[in-house]
Amino acid sequence: REWADAVRTVREFAPAGRVLLICHVSPDGDALGSMLGFALGLRRLGVRDLQATFPDPFEIPEPFVDLPGLDLLVPESQAYPDPDLVLVFDVASESRLGGLVDRLATARATVVLDHHASNTRFGGVHLVDATAAATAVVAEQLLDRLDVPLDVEIAECLYVALATDTGSFRFDMTTPRVHEMAARLIATGLRPGEISRRIFDSRPFGAMKLFADVLGRAQLDPTAAAGHGMVWTYATLDDLARHEQRPYVLDALIDPVRCVAEVDVSVVVKEIAEGEWAVSLRSKGAVDVSAVAVALGGGGHRLAAGFTGYGAPGEVVVAIREHLDAHLIV
Ligand code: 5GP
Ligand code: MN
Ligand code: MN
DSSP states (O other), X not given: OHHHHHHHHHHHHTTTSOEEEEEOSSOOHXXXXXXXXXXXXXXXXXXXXXXXXXXXXXXXXXXXXXXXXXXXXXXXXXXXXXXXXEEEESOSSGGGGGGGHHHHHHSSEEEEEEOOTTOOXXXXXXXXXXXXXXXXXXXXXXXXXXXXXXXXXXXXXXXXXXXXXXXXXXXXXXXXXXXHHHHHHHTTTOOHHHHHHHHTSOOOXXXXXXXXXXXXXXXXXXXXXXXXXXXXXXXOHHHHHXXXXXXXXXXXXXXXXXXXXXXXXXXXXXXXXXXXXXXXXEESSSBOHHHHHHHTTOEXXXXXXXXXXXXXXXXXXXXXXXXXXXXXXX
16 A cells, blocks of 8 residues: 555656655665665656755765766755655654755655664655665665666666665675566666675775774674674774765775674764764674664664764763663574
């Protein structure tokens, strides 16, 4: 029924109305890829008044600057103040929409496409599938129901989304359905090797030196999470400034940290303003870090989640540590 509602809503409001697509703050591959892929699909349908945006700061991470459909992207301040239809991508809660949250109120209709178990079911029509590996899976399904055929540009956007949220098809939610979708996308002619190099294997020299500093101060806490163990580190605004790097380069920092074999839980605490930290949490299966993040004001998935923390990084980590035991997966 939700699918029928979503199709009806898009068909009713998109062709003649102003359509605004939005995704979460500090967009990742799934947020941008599912949003831009869907936007290109709407353009193929003949929708003319079409914009895509995300909450300020308006900064597109370097790995995504070649995504098709970027010409549809405008900063928050230029986005339709009173769109007819708002489509929301990869957003678990309104708190991830910054100043764009007011567009939900002014729009005549909203459709939320998402895959977070912690989704708060804000907005009008909900296409929230917690079993989907990426929001792009939901977006592809809706495009299919709208009879939009895949082309190589749509496919590239959706592929970037799928590849980033599945850790290059390595995580547990890499189901047959995910590989079948990847096959459909690759069949349009896109080049997976080239895309992977661009989004995963391309980093400024300064970012490597920054990672060296930050990884060098990582700490092991073997008794955390009832003995499953935790590893954590932090990066400050000064680290970024010293190495002349933009904040998004730190999105990849959790990857080497979560590879530590001795522990289940990994944590990266990233300063976003004086005393304010964006926290990334990962588990290998012993802890529901989504529940931990929700308890601390954030959200996410069982094995990958985040929240905003305050104080000193050590204090943020103590708060996390205190919540781990209560959210063991038995
Ligand atoms: P990452 O660590 O890659 O930034 O985020 C991991 C997961 O947690 C993503 O699914 C992301 O949507 C979610 N997440 C990260 N930070 C926050 C936050 O501050 N609030 C909420 N609700 N979810 C977050
Ligand atoms: Mn995301
Ligand atoms: Mn996602």
